Amino acid sequence: MGLQCIEISKKYKSRKGKVSALNNVDFSIDEQEFVCIVGPSGCGKTTLLKIIAGLLRPSTGKIVLDENDNSDRPRTAMVFQDQGLFPWMSVLDNVAFGLEMRGVDKSTRHLQAREFINRVGLGDFFQSYPNELSGGMRQRVAILRAFLTEPQILLMDEPLAGLDSQTRLVMQEELLRIWKDNRHTIIYVTHDINEAILLGDRILVMSGRPGSLRADIPIHLPRPRRRTDLNRLEILDLYEKIWNMIESEVKKELRIVVEN
């Protein structure tokens, strides 16, 4: 399912008057594409994702989904950075939540959720509550919940940012493994450039306040990808290129004076 963001802008009212969070963001995404959005903190990445998810309304512009699919798949499912799981529901009920909201009856949704959970090896934790799991396990459950609803577009808002760096590396490959079977269209927000390169078909680089699109970079790396691919020369160059774009933004945000 493809998607078009047409000249999205978002302004907030705050004590200091109107604050512009997003300015004229315009891009389109093809079906089955894995697109990563990177940018400095506060560049409106999360705002953009929430607008696509329908949780926020853009001040101007619109989101267009190519509706060539007449099934009743939900438009989007979002994986949040943390705290996205409901502490009062078991792992099984959490994973099945999306289906429950779509009115799927209990035995069907539990059957599907069980199969999904089993497939990633969390079968021993059906009845566990989220606070009995480690942070990495919790995010896997949150990702499963989003995948299970078969959304037309999966939105991920730094889903691995709360994890320690080692768990994060393992989870990146885990994510690719889950994605490979379904090939969903994914928009993935991160501020980790290596993560974006490893996961994405394309990287959208955003600049700081107000957030706008600065570059649109395709990643020509064959899949399946491995961590060692990040050591390739052309990839190292690419990393530098992206980092240079972001670095000046971060310094500007921190009011660090750049000497020339």
Place this chain on the structure above:
Amino acid sequence: MKTKRKSTFIKFIQSSMPSIYVLLILSLWEGLARSGTIAVLFFPSPSSILTTLWHLIISGEVFSNLEISLVRMSWGIFFGLVPGVLLGLAMGWSNRIQKIMDPFIAALHPIPKIAIFPLIMIIFGLGEISKIVAIAISAFFPMLINSMAGVRQLTPVYFEVAKNYGANRWKTFFRIVLPGSLPMILAGARIAFNMALVITIAVELLTAREGLGVMIWFAWETLRTKELYATLVVIAALGMGINYLLQKATALMTPWHRSNSTE
């Protein structure tokens, strides 16, 4: 080996310390009362209080009055708890409802509930209804405050997830708002039950013909101190029983909650 056995022995002593203290104090009391060091009219010996309690139990006096107080209290709690929870959740969920209701709550909440009992009697008469209303009001406020706080402390992410997955208001209420605030609601229930017990005894002292409060009042008027103490024992046991049951119910209803799972 030796140190290990010693440590379990010490642990046993430590865990039974509270009961040892209580027994010590009771036997000291018993000794002082029997020797006539303290006036038995004010401080009858624990053994005589227990004997009196036993007579009150087999005569049926305790249970008939306990039943009346319990029924009265249960109705009061029912009529206070249900609206308290519903209004509290609504106020926690909706800013508009909160804005409308806040001035009333802020004005009424701090009034000691027993102070408005005369007014309640003027409105509802001297019968059972005025007592139930007073108890209901006392249970209402803790339920309201805690239910509201229960919804407020839910992170906005929960609502965003629900909305993102297409939850309607009905489902959001039953799957997010209600279970999410349940730990706070149950904590409020413990306060509400205790408040209700206080007010039940208080209104019975003031006007009732039967009930535990009445037993205390009669015992005082006829200066039967032993009966007074015996009734206090019953009320204390009732309070402890209620708290125990609520604690069990909380553990059963919110198995995910941290305070339960760590034990």
